[in-house]
Amino acid sequence: MSSQNPDRLSRDSGQVLTVAQMRAAEEALMAAGSDVHALMQRAGRGAGEWVRRVAAGRRVTVLCGPGNNGGDGYVIARMLADAGLRVAVIAPRPPQTEAARQARAAYAGVVHDSAVAGLGGVLVDCLFGSGLTRPLDDATLGLLRDLAARHAYRIAVDLPSGVASDSGACLNPGLPDWHLTLALGAWKHAHFAMPACAKMGALRLVEIGVAAVPGAARVLEKPVLTAPAADAHKYRRGLLGIVAGAMPGAALLAATAALRGGAGYVQVLAGDAGLPGAPPELVVREGPLEDVLADSRFAALLVGPGLGRDDAAAARLAAALAAGKPMVIDADALVLLAPAMLRETALVLTPHEGEMQVLERNFGLSGQGERPARALALAQAAQAVVILKGPDSLIATPQGAVTVAPRASSWLSVAGSGDVLAGTVASRLATTRDAVRAAHEGLWLHGAAAQLAGPALTSGDLAHAIGPALQEALA
Structure with missing residues (x-):
């Protein structure tokens, strides 16, 4: 990346930091001997190397703000000019920090205070990075939009200007889209949170040597799965029971995914209704649920999945919980769930936003705050691992850990996608008996399967792609 080899400097490239955590991490670096100027050089040169490669000889416009993000921009501009690229720097306001003033003084080129005609190629946004909490003023927003419209390729440094780092909120309407976002030092929550993450394009991390921060969230990583042991049998690999209800198709879809998620044996517990259309490899057990669960x-x-919300559904949920087995609770069962029903066992809850709001009411939670804080509150109240689903899915544990998933394929916005996720997580739970591992592995497999299934996927396509996704994760 640069002459300072930031890959060697990094100590933890998977963490996701709040603004406060990032400031503390930078202060720790300075206490260890770095200074603001050195960190700015490190970040600017690392980002500049990305810009140089992407520009491929095209002219580059660097838009600099008054703070240290603008200072990064001056470092980038100087590096590009030294490499022989045509560079134009635009700074609506002069530098306001000492490090930014030093970086500006080291850049020998002309600095314009407004948009200049005839530009194209690559735009680099260094107006404002993390820490912004108020909207851009009209003049700055107009300049940003104008320049974005006149450049074929757009790169945001740290975060796109106008984005709230900790929440992923867009502080102004009509912010530009970016082809590439270069996170400086560590990932921020906005890199993975809607709506901002949808505007950021590809994400890359520029390392500056940030150490591991206790309590930081993490990015969901590809799991390392292993084949069954040489002496494995179906029960040792894990017997999963899927409790069917009023709409058995959803249970069948979850079972289709579960059969491909690693469990050795999958049974649908169908009561007296049976399960028409079940494939031969799926065992359907009839009879009273309490007897089957013995x-x-x-x-x-x-x-x-497909449980229903009537009294019969509530009775089936209560019977399942009374069995005291490790369990995934999804869909209708989340709406019926009450604190008094819980048992001390490994538990994974998989709500989408609407179900999350019901759970928050049922568990006496305020529902206030950003998604990670809300998921943590529910995880601690229910003593369960929570997968809060959506285009910016995340996992929270009762122990206070948060894992954020990279933005998944938007083709997952299809009926039945949640049933496939529930079946996959449950299959991993039967295999590992570990709720945290099951949540991580299942959510990753779900996202990978969407990529393998391709565009305009159906939930059936997604369920059948769980097996190939699992193959990608095998050690």
């Missing part, structure tokens, strides 16, 4: 060989249960 089988001690169940490693995990899934309840919720």
Whole structure:
């Protein structure tokens, strides 16, 4: 990346920091011997190398703000000019920090205070990075939009200007879209949070040596899965029971995914209704749920997909919980769930936003704050791992850990996608008996399967792609 080899400097490239955590991490670096100027050089040169490669000889416009993000921009501009690229720097306001003033003084080129005609190629946004909490003023927003419209390729440094770092909120309407965003030092929550993350294009991390921050969120990583042991059998690999209800198609879809998610044996517990259309590899068990659940060989249960919300559904949920098995609770079962029903066992809850709001009411939670804080509050109240689903899915644990998933394919916005996720997580729970591992592995497999299934996927396509996704994660 640069002459200072920031890859060697980094100590933790998977963490996701708040503004306060990032400031503390930078202060720790300075206490260890770096200064603001050195960190700015490191960040600017690392980002500049990305810009140089992307520009491929095209002219570059660098838009600099008054703070240290603008200072990064001056470092980038100087590096590009030294490399022989045609560079134009635009700074609506002069530098306001000492480090930014030093960076400006080191840049030998002309600095314009307004847009200049005839530009094209690549735009680099260094107006404002993390820490911005108020909207851009009209003049600055107009300049940003004008320049974005006149450049074929757009790069944001740290964060696009006009984005709130900790929440992912867009502070102004009509902010430009970017082809590439270069995070400086560490990932920020906005890199993975809607609506801002949808505007950022590809994400790349520029390392500056930030150490691991206790309590920081993390990015969901590809799991390392292993094939069954040489002496494995179906029960040792995990028997999963899926409690069906009023709409058995959803349970069948979850089972289709679960069969491909690693469990050795999947049964649908269908009561007296049966399960028309079940494939031959899927066992359907009829009869009273309490009697079926007396089988001690169940490693995990899934309840919720197609369960219904009537008294019969509530009774089936209560019976499943009373069995005391590791469990994934999804869909209708989340709406019926009450604190008094819970048992001390490994538990994964998989709500979307609407179900999350119901759970917050049922558990006496305020529902206030950003998505990570809300998911943590529910995880601690229910003593369960929570997968808060959406285009910016995340995982929260009762121990206070948060993991954010990279933005998944928008083709996942299809009926039945959640049933596939629930079946996949439940399959991993039956295999591992570990709720945290199951949530991480299942959510990753779900996103990878969407990529493999391609555009205009159906939930059936997605379920069948779980197997190929699992193959990609095998050690």
